[in-house]
Amino acid sequence: MGLQILVREFGDVSILDLRGKSTIDDGESEMLDSHLRKLVDKGVRKLLLNLADLNRIDSSGISIIVGTCASLRRKSGELKLLCPRGRVLEVLTVFRLLEVIPSFDNETQALASFEPRGYFAAS
């Protein structure tokens, strides 16, 4: 499988570290979709996708990100992006997604940008 997903939690924010590629080729995007759906079904409303080690994405991967973002917004949730680079950044730019989905280069700043109900509210 060309995609590895590590899920971390920070307060009420779930961080997904994505490594490899999110394309339709070998079911990687399907796998990402499944992970995101499970998290949203469990009640997670704040998602941060860490794209630092994601080196390729196609329209299937974009569809998953956009679909999850739209779904979360309907539930008053948020999806944000962390460290898109290289080809992935180019593709996100093509779709002008960075104009509508907040993106950060720094994890601390990204976490701080979510509504302060979790760790930052407590500290």
Add this chain to the structure above:
Amino acid sequence: MVVSSSSAVKQRVALVVPSGGAVDDLLTSILDSESWVIQRAVDNEHALALAATEPFDLIITGRKTLGQDDVELLRKIRSTRAHVRLIILTDKFTPGDVIAAMREGAFSYFSAPFDVSELTAMVHAAMDAPCWDDGIEVLSATPEWVRLAARCDMATAYRLVQFLHGVKDPSIPETDREAVITAFKEILLNAMEHGGHFDPRQYVEVSFVRMRRAVVCRVKDPGEGFSLEELRHAALSSPPGDPFSHLAVRESQGLRPGGFGLLLAKNLVDELIYSERGNDVLLVKYVGPNASQVA
């Protein structure tokens, strides 16, 4: 009627020509994980001799041999084992070798440097794929113009895209090659899904043309076509600044979130031209020193 377990379960056997190092370890790991038996040949001559005596379920060449020698091995084996699955790995190749490999019915072709995760996925595909070897048919081929038919299924699309990755034409910058392949893949999948309904009895017709200052891909699907103006469910129709607006249309039509393929392809090549019916499309990418001025 009683069928004994020994006759019901056939042990599958792969023949591997060593590549050395991490690639051998990777192949061993993949094949072991699926309980395949691995037989090793020291070189292509040995592989040919072994293939003459045993019908291997999969053959993987070593990367140290020339691509054209691997194609010759494939041709000889397929003269007696017509449906053999053979994946070519090679460090030394020409674009022509890739075309020859497709024509001779290779399962796939990896020219160095290649992505290990892609190789892993392709070996798994070869281990699982039923009825694979009529998926890609080379209809005509010169170094400048290749025309082929591709069956409308995901596995065939995946194989065809990997063949394209294998070409690695040194006269085309890598970023341009990647852009063309990504755009082609998006258009090919659209053609197979919307034109061919992923019906394996249907084929799309594909051409690759290498001009002096451009690369052109043509994809013709067997469907009725469409009008770009009618594509309200595609991201191409979303106004600038509101890339989600087409999603509402998709939702109202019961479609999954998506519709980004066309827009991605359009942005990766210099020209995306549809025929009047909409079932025939040209992708044009200008290459060479003055490419940006031409585009």
